[in-house]
Amino acid sequence: MDTQFLHTFVAVVDHGSMAAAARLLNITPAAVAQQIRTLEREIGAPLIARAGRTVNVTEAGSRILQRARDVLRDVADLSTVANDDATAGELRLGAGTNALTGMLPDILARMVEKFPRIKVFIKPGYSPELYRSVEGGELDAAIVLQAPFALPKTCDWELLREEPLVVLAPAAMAGRDPHELLASEPLIRYDRSQWGGRQADQYLRSAGITPRERFELNALNAIAVMVDRGLGVSLVPDWARPWPEGLHLVRIPLPRPFEPRRIGIVWSRSTIRIRLVTAFLHESRIAMAEHVDAP
Numbered sequence: 001m002d003t004q005f006l007h008t009f010v011a012v013v014d015h016g017s018m019a020a021a022a023r024l025l026n027i028t029p030a031a032v033a034q035q036i037r038t039l040e041r042e043i044g045a046p047l048i049a050r051a052g053r054t055v056n057v058t059e060a061g062s063r064i065l066q067r068a069r070d071v072l073r074d075v076a077d078l079s080t081v082a083n084d085d086a087t088a089g090e091l092r093l094g095a096g097t098n099a100l101t102g103m104l105p106d107i108l109a110r111m112v113e114k115f116p117r118i119k120v121f122i123k124p125g126y127s128p129e130l131y132r133s134v135e136g137g138e139l140d141a142a143i144v145l146q147a148p149f150a151l152p153k154t155c156d157w158e159l160l161r162e163e164p165l166v167v168l169a170p171a172a173m174a175g176r177d178p179h180e181l182l183a184s185e186p187l188i189r190y191d192r193s194q195w196g197g198r199q200a201d202q203y204l205r206s207a208g209i210t211p212r213e214r215f216e217l218n219a220l221n222a223i224a225v226m227v228d229r230g231l232g233v234s235l236v237p238d239w240a241r242p243w244p245e246g247l248h249l250v251r252i253p254l255p256r257p258f259e260p261r262r263i264g265i266v267w268s269r270s271t272i273r274i275r276l277v278t279a280f281l282h283e284s285r286i287a288m289a290e291h292v293d294a295p
Helices: 003-015 018-025 029-043 059-082 097-102 104-114 127-135 178-184 195-206 220-228 274-290
Strands: 048-051 054-057 089-095 118-124 141-145 155-163 165-170 186-190 212-217 234-237 249-253 261-268
Touching: 003 018, 003 029, 003 048, 003 054, 003 059, 018 029, 054 059, 089 127, 089 274, 097 104, 097 118, 097 220, 104 118, 104 274, 127 141, 127 155, 127 261, 141 274, 155 274, 165 178, 165 195, 165 220, 178 249, 186 195, 186 220, 186 234, 195 234, 212 220, 220 234, 220 249, 261 274
Parallel strands: 089 118, 089 141, 186 212
Antiparallel strands: 048 054, 141 261, 155 261, 165 234, 165 249
């Protein structure tokens, strides 16, 4: 069985059409269809149900989908197993929305400079699901918030960055008391269903502040833009740059001591790519030590 045909099958399922898979794989839709038909003959069951320009995975296709993903990942691991210098193979990473732009690019720039033969797969997501992906073996490592629970013995976590809570306000409000702003101005609340949002909510409760809530969302860059537009103030972690350009904001420290948001790397001790993970950890430490936020 040609593993490329498995790759084509997974691409068709993930992208929902032959045409989208063809664009991804840089082949014609006819070639995609031919590879799927060949794979179906070898498997002995229909894998894809065609409905006009879209496709749906069949029951048989659903049963083999995860195993197909596992086979492709194992094939990608072969170069890692064969090379002793830890500079080849695929590293599978996860990262939250802000880490994708504020931390990961600097780390990857160092990685590809030192290890040009590596390939990196990146899965965006929220910290809870990324922890599960690392624990389940789907990912080798992820940049995540510190978990509010004990990690399984198969995983480790290391701190990269601490982000204190700050009041985010329009520049015209510079110099005002942060608690007075939180109590009197409309609040653009950081989503309480997320770990970072819960931390902000805990501070408000500990300070005895009952805010005038206007919006609630889990998108720090969007919150910054909304504050700039005069829609309210917010209580958020002082997250890593870059931020949206052209904003006129102030970040006001809080008067009460409070635990910062902690961001680090979780990784699987049992991954076959542990040497690549170790290299990633090393470059992450250096990149974060050199990182200086723009004023």
